[in-house]
Amino acid sequence: MNILENVALAPLTTFKVGGPARYFAEAKTAAEVVEAIRFAESQSLSIFVLGGGSNLVISDAGWPGLVLKVAVKGIDESSGDEGKTLFEVGAGEEWDRFVARAVARNCAGVECLSGIPGSVGGTPVQNVGAYGQEVAETIDSVLALDRKDGQLRELCAQACGFHYRTSIFNTSERERFIILRVTYRLTPGGPPRIQYADLKKHFAGFQQTPSLTSTREAVRRIRAAKAMLITPGDEDCRSAGSFFKNPVLATSQYAELTRRATAKGLRIPSYPALDEQMKVSAAWLVEHSGFSKGYSSGRVGISRKHALAIVNRGEATASEILALKDHIQQRVDELWGIQLEPEPVFVGF
Numbered sequence: 001m002n003i004l005e006n007v008a009l010a011p012l013t014t015f016k017v018g019g020p021a022r023y024f025a026e027a028k029t030a031a032e033v034v035e036a037i038r039f040a041e042s043q044s045l046s047i048f049v050l051g052g053g054s055n056l057v058i059s060d061a062g063w064p065g066l067v068l069k070v071a072v073k074g075i076d077e078s079s080g081d082e083g084k085t086l087f088e089v090g091a092g093e094e095w096d097r098f099v100a101r102a103v104a105r106n107c108a109g110v111e112c113l114s115g116i117p118g119s120v121g122g123t124p125v126q127n128v129g130a131y132g133q134e135v136a137e138t139i140d141s142v143l144a145l146d147r148k149d150g151q152l153r154e155l156c157a158q159a160c161g162f163h164y165r166t167s168i169f170n171t172s173e174r175e176r177f178i179i180l181r182v183t184y185r186l187t188p189g190g191p192p193r194i195q196y197a198d199l200k201k202h203f204a205g206f207q208q209t210p211s212l213t214s215t216r217e218a219v220r221r222i223r224a225a226k227a228m229l230i231t232p233g234d235e236d237c238r239s240a241g242s243f244f245k246n247p248v249l250a251t252s253q254y255a256e257l258t259r260r261a262t263a264k265g266l267r268i269p270s271y272p273a274l275d276e277q278m279k280v281s282a283a284w285l286v287e288h289s290g291f292s293k294g295y296s297s298g299r300v301g302i303s304r305k306h307a308l309a310i311v312n313r314g315e316a317t318a319s320e321i322l323a324l325k326d327h328i329q330q331r332v333d334e335l336w337g338i339q340l341e342p343e344p345v346f347v348g349f
């Protein structure tokens, strides 16, 4: 296995910012992952595990240790219990390639997650979700190398501790597991999930129940219109997707937010998907704090198509992105009394 030195990381991310990795290795098998860990340990290097680089802000200084890119491939299909189909997918597979395969096999459960960039191994980490679905609903198990004792562990979905944009992999057990394979449990012949307002609107007036294929196409089209699908030439895609999580509020916080909005003659937007969990739209908070779509501050700004995406307008640095993030958080806190939590992972800060 090749261990490379001083490898530029910016091109390996969707944000296109950040400095180099001191050492870099790409592991295609579990054995290569073990070999890379041994190398890092022998040199006392800290390890950062890289997937598709779509949820990262890498510091301008880069990563002083080893960046380990997980490139374990393969999609295997088998029959599960209760008529389900199991897909065992290598962590290094491109997520959307797997979704395309599942939809082509007429298996329901991930169609609304079409077009999300990144790798399969990245999906359990923040329990990827969109348009009314999240991977927690279909993940059967996760095979991971446990860095605590070097053993392979098969974690059932419950052990992964999935919640909104969280799992044990980005909270209590952060940096402990290197995910090698994820098994999804899908429903052959199942109907697509058309629950989200954008999708309902897209299919309004259709006589027949949409197919999984047409749902996948609709999701990709809706995402492209918001620059949430990586589209060559669209500079609003130079982002890490949504930069802030939708805040989950306590009843008293929600009442205070409503009071502040009413005092300004505004109404907090209400969506069934958010209301259920007392979540408010982070995009609304950002837009109503002076950062509308298309906002620019030097080489960084807000996407012209999505208020929640901070974008690199070309040659931006990570510190410029951080400065805009801090500015937005400060204004939202001042105006609405809410602390926005970033969604991407900050590396090397």
Ligand SMILES: Cc1cc2nc3c(=O)[nH]c(=O)nc-3n(C[C@H](O)[C@H](O)[C@H](O)COP(=O)(O)OP(=O)(O)OC[C@H]3O[C@@H](n4cnc5c(N)ncnc54)[C@H](O)[C@@H]3O)c2cc1C
Binding pocket: 014, 048, 049, 050, 051, 052, 053, 054, 055, 056, 070, 091, 116, 117, 118, 119, 120, 121, 122, 123, 125, 126, 127, 128, 129, 130, 169, 177, 178, 179, 180, 227, 228, 229, 230, 237, 239, 240, 241, 242, 345
């Ligand atoms: C345009 C755009 C749209 C997006 N839309 C959505 C969306 O709708 N919903 C959503 O939830 N997210 C969205 N995202 C965020 C991102 O695509 C997802 O979080 C994705 O799953 C990240 O996967 P990745 O492979 O790129 O991970 P990376 O960005 O490479 O890494 C993210 C984190 O996961 C860890 N990690 C990655 N692979 C492994 C592994 N094999 N083992 C252990 N840890 C690992 C990394 O160490 C890091 O902590 C979007 C991003 C962009 C740029």
